[in-house]
Amino acid sequence: MSKQPKYQQVADALRREIDKGTYGPGSRLPSEAELAARFEASRNTVRSGLSLLVSQGLITSSQGLGYEVRKHEVFELNASRFENLNFPQSGDAYSTDVTNAGRRPHQTFRVEVTTAPEYIAQRLKVETGSRAVLRFCHRFVDDVPWSTQATHYPDWLVQAAPRLSEPGDVAEGTTRYLAGLGIEQIGYADEIVTRMPTPEEARLLEIGPGVPVLLWTRTGYTAERPARCTITTFRGDLNRMNYEIGDLSARNENDAK
Amino acid sequence: MSKQPKYQQVADALRREIDKGTYGPGSRLPSEAELAARFEASRNTVRSGLSLLVSQGLITSSQGLGYEVRKHEVFELNASRFENLNFPQSGDAYSTDVTNAGRRPHQTFRVEVTTAPEYIAQRLKVETGSRAVLRFCHRFVDDVPWSTQATHYPDWLVQAAPRLSEPGDVAEGTTRYLAGLGIEQIGYADEIVTRMPTPEEARLLEIGPGVPVLLWTRTGYTAERPARCTITTFRGDLNRMNYEIGDLSARNENDAK
DNA sequence: GGTATCAGCTTGTACCAACAAGTTGAGCAA
DNA sequence: TTGCTCAACTTGTTGGTACAAGCTGATACC
Known part of the structure; x- marks a missing residue:
């Protein structure tokens, strides 16, 4: 037996x-x-x-x-909406979402002028190793590490939007800042993969063994060319990604309970 | 030291x-x-x-x-497109995609009349435990287990589309079959989570230790109400999900290389 | 009352030993 | 040549021991 x-x-x-x-x-x-x-x-x-x-x-x-x-409480991420540029909010999308959920956001910034690695260069349609600005962000919810976010901007964009390469937060949010300069993102290409964390990721997100990470790569496009590439690393056990495609009025009208 | x-x-x-x-x-x-x-x-x-x-x-x-x-070769999944009902194809979306990629598809079917578990019932907007049809599908690529797919259909839909509860494949694809009956899905709500596989999932997908699974829940909506809820379980190390949002003409016109 | 210490619980690390079981290739036999 | 056996490798399983290190509550001390 x-x-x-x-x-x-x-x-x-x-x-x-x-x-x-x-x-x-x-x-x-x-x-x-x-x-x-x-x-x-x-x-x-x-x-x-x-x-x-x-x-x-x-x-x-x-x-x-x-x-x-282990207990699981998941945080919902609405990935299929564009950042709302008209809504009267002060900070970025992350701070707003977390605050609305009744949690306390906290984030640390780091800005680097570096060269684009191959993975990024392909998506930004620039040469591998060409100049790029990396804005790195370490995010917490209620002091628990939640995600890391690394956004690369191509050099041509930084020329037009110099505040991107300055250290510190962009108060009104980078998407809004860019829109104010006439650089509007009208399309996103999202890629989602999962794997076990590297030791570095496990350290930053304070995840123990047995918890995978969710890697979300978003490439933002203007009408002419890609303008940014953001890689967000989430704790897999605490996050759920949501996409809405097509007409969901049948769902949304009844959810007003 | x-x-x-x-x-x-x-x-x-x-x-x-x-x-x-x-x-x-x-x-x-x-x-x-x-x-x-x-x-x-x-x-x-x-x-x-x-x-x-x-x-x-x-x-x-x-x-x-x-x-x-371990070596990684990922399979790309285009999740943000609707099934193309006009394209002259014979099988379902999965067989078509895999064949186009030069791989060999293989799948086994199972159909059950069951009751809707809570997770499904919430998304289909029916009572937990009410009658539902489950179509389960075990998919392989080149004889390697690739994914399992469990689709639940609410009872009202099965009444209108009796072939759903019959065993065996629906040759033209279930989405097309339903469209032929005037039941057209015009919206999807997708949810994506990741975690380590249960022993059952590890057995079906033949994944060893250290490989997470990607769970993709798609709820399909008609103009009036949800019509199906599909849970697909992928091997995390072999699949990448892609979503396209908004206008990506800047990307697609240059990709003709 | 407040504080410090410590015994006694817990898991973590590191080693040893022995045998089971899967894989491969050398070499022998038909 | 073909096919088989088997030795020699590999990892897998199970037992043992010893001590380190983190946590908690009881106890003794000031």
Whole structure:
């Protein structure tokens, strides 16, 4: 009957109990020693099973405390809308969205004049290695790291919009600043991929093992050519992306509850 | 100086060498015994470091063979277009796309009359537990598992389109079949999340440790109400989703190279 | 009352040993 | 040549031990 390795049986049994609700979100699992006694296995074997569940993002572990069932609360991202230039708001789209959700936004900026890596250059239709401005942004919600955002602007755009290469925030939002200079983005090309975080990403976003990241690349187009390329890195367990395509009046009219 | 645990140092060193190109995609790493000698660590410690890289999706391991650097080839998904009803094609969108990419599609079908789970019921605007038809689809590309797709149709729609509840493929594609009956979808609401696969998903998609899945939920709307809800589960390492928003003529006219 | 310490819990790291099981290629036999 | 066996490699599983390090609450001290 038991052809599966013992650590697998441990992981499966615990997963079943978590799914069933025996251990709800946020509750603590029995200690390794207790589990070892229950499954008649060594501590090492139980640890193998537990680390499986950790790498699958089902539980977390902390030294001195124990294992805890992970809880998920997702933040909704509306990706298919354009930034609303007419709406009377002060900051950028991120601050507005987070504040409207009753959470507290916080972000740090960094601006660099660098050269465009290949991935960016292809999308901006410039030469790899040509001059570009990178505006990097590290965002938090309620002091929890939420995302990093790296926006590259091609050199021709920076010439026309010098404030892009100055350090610090652009108070009214870069999209609005550009629109004020007559540079309006009329199209976006979005690409979405997922993978496990690099150590660097795991550090910035403070994500433990078993949590993938969601990479969102948005290339903004003017009528003539691409004007910016933004790569946003989200914690996969805390974010959901939403797109609306076509006519959704049937959905929106009834949602006014 | 070495305050980091030894298995971390092993993982970091190997990651650097992989990034640098010392071990290219598809190439084999030294054996555990060799690495143990090189890092002056026990086999167990080296295994800890390697399993870190495995759970981060950087390498794979196979018994008897060794560790291999994972290679990524992504398949592009154009999500923002409507299914083209006028184009003279025979099969569904998936078969057409895959064939056009020079790959060989293969899929298995399953049809069930079930009750709508809460997640689906909310999106279809029906009661949780009410009658619904589930069309489940397991898709392969070149015999590699690629995605699973579960589409739920509400009962009122199945009454109008009885072929939906019959087993087997709908030759011309379900979207076209519905359009032929005057049921046309004019809007989509897409939701995208990522997480580590459940054991069931890992089995169906044959994905090992360290590969997240991309969950794509598309709710299709007629002018009056939602008509279907499709949940597609992709291998995260093999797929990229693309959305186009607004006017992208500046991009498309120059891409004719 | 407030504070500091410490015992006793937890997980984390590192090592050792032994055997199971999958893969490959050398080499022998038909 | 073809096919088979098997030795020698690989990783996988399971057990053990020891100590480090983080957390918590009880206790003793000021």
